[in-house]
Amino acid sequence: MSKKNKQGVRLVIVNLFFLLLCFGVLIPILYAFSVSLNAENSLLGANFSFLPKKITLQNYKAVFTEKPILLWFKNSVILAVTTLVISLGTGIPAAYAFSRKQFPGRKMILRLLILLYAFPSLLSMMALYKLLSPLGLINTKTGLIIVYTGTMAVFALWNMKGYFDTIPVEIEEAARIDGATQFRLVTRVVLPLARPTIAVTAMMILVYVWNEYIFAINFMTGSDTYTLAAGLYSLQATEMSGSWPVFSAASLVVSLPILIVFFAMQKNMATGLISGGVKG
């Protein structure tokens, strides 16, 4: 066999391998999609098939009409936006100060932040519960916002500080020599330069709140206070229950915004994250 032929055969095999691999990887999602569209509730028994024989949107309709998913959506949005505003509002000036200014205590605080970043907030959940409950903040949105803001404040400060470090100081100095006031300097020079990291940090905060379920199910009782994540958790099909088609429809509905955000921001993500906190 000539060298070219050999290479051709190799390419065919590699392509086949990747097609199989991609299909295999997507099976859990494809199967959920297929189940959510399946008209016959034929999940059991001999007439099982991977592809639905009759297609229906009934399960998606059920998600929106029978379950309080719009209410959960509203709760998630309120929590996510409030957390976002507080963590960015406090995080941006702090990250800027830590990146640009030399002051006593700076190094120590930064070291402490790395350690805090490694601490899973799950471990202090009990203490948080015990602290928030005499204040009457358990089972309130405020309580969850407090928890989320604290967790995200560490991340926001650390991640954005790393990005500010990569912006040359000379740009700001030049603007200052040109007579820009401190306010103009920040609004016209610093913030536009920091836009990528602000966008990525904002996205990470939104995704975190969107996906957080363990605090939400422990701190919230009663399904009308649930977030989307907690609501989905409560909907899940157990070993015996047959609500699996509705659950898979709900899962895909909840995932869709995250999927869109992820693929839209994929390019930004590399720059905003890698030059930010991860490099440490």
Place this chain on the structure above:
Amino acid sequence: MKKQQCTIREKKKIRRETISAYGQSLPSILLILLIVIFPIMYTGYISLTNMNVYHWNNYELIGLENYKEALLVFDNGFLTALFVTILWTIVNMVLQLVIAYGIAALLNINGLRLRNLYRTLLIFPWAMPGYVSILLWKTGMYNSQFGLLNQWIIKLGGEPVRWLNSNILAFISCTAVNLWLALPFMITIIDGALQSLDKSFYESAVLDGATWMEQTRYITIPMIKPIIAPSVLITTFTTFKQFDIIYLLTQQVGAKTGADIHTILTYAYEKAFITNNYGYSSAISILIFGMLIAFSLLTGTNNRRRTNE
């Protein structure tokens, strides 16, 4: 005289800068102090008490009793959980690196036209919300009645398997889900590192008659090692801190599957919120935090040494 004035002015400048820096970061620092640091310290305090469901308000200090229980009484399960966690981290990291390297290397084969399509499809599990994927795996794949795996087994004439009911099988099932979730990131990192390599190194190696294995061992791996090291380190941390997969697959309240595998995080959670032994659970939390600090200090100094070389 003049010199002194100068230093005074400088001192004033430094003080002004310090004040403005703290002024700017005060809200953020205050948030972190109140919501993150204070609860950790409070956890430390609880760990020294006998707080539990019977002693919710009238608890008392009992010294290091909880730590003794965790570290010296083998039957309490913490040491087993720690062992399982270390095993889990090693198994997952080794599999992840080997598989991700293999796939990334194949993605970079010459003449693979569809590689961008494959990249996008393979990244999908990373883009899905993690807990949703885990729940879909639990029901869609592993459910003993209508899970896909058992449907296929039955079709092929086999006996349905209870994937999550026994320890070893559950460990393997959880590992499969973790690989599914984590490989896209690792493949992306290694793929990026491979693309950044200078091809000319290989040309001379090929001229010298080096085989593919030799090229991999003596050129590729040493070259990508420093590039992927930070990401590997971070993934090791997240694997060690894994909670969602094992909790959601095997130990949800009211839906325990019978498998009894614990990582240290699910163990701490169970002691706090299921068996309500708050003091003991807090001691576990502090021990885990201590380990994470030690681990990050250790790897931090290693990294610095490496960059100094």
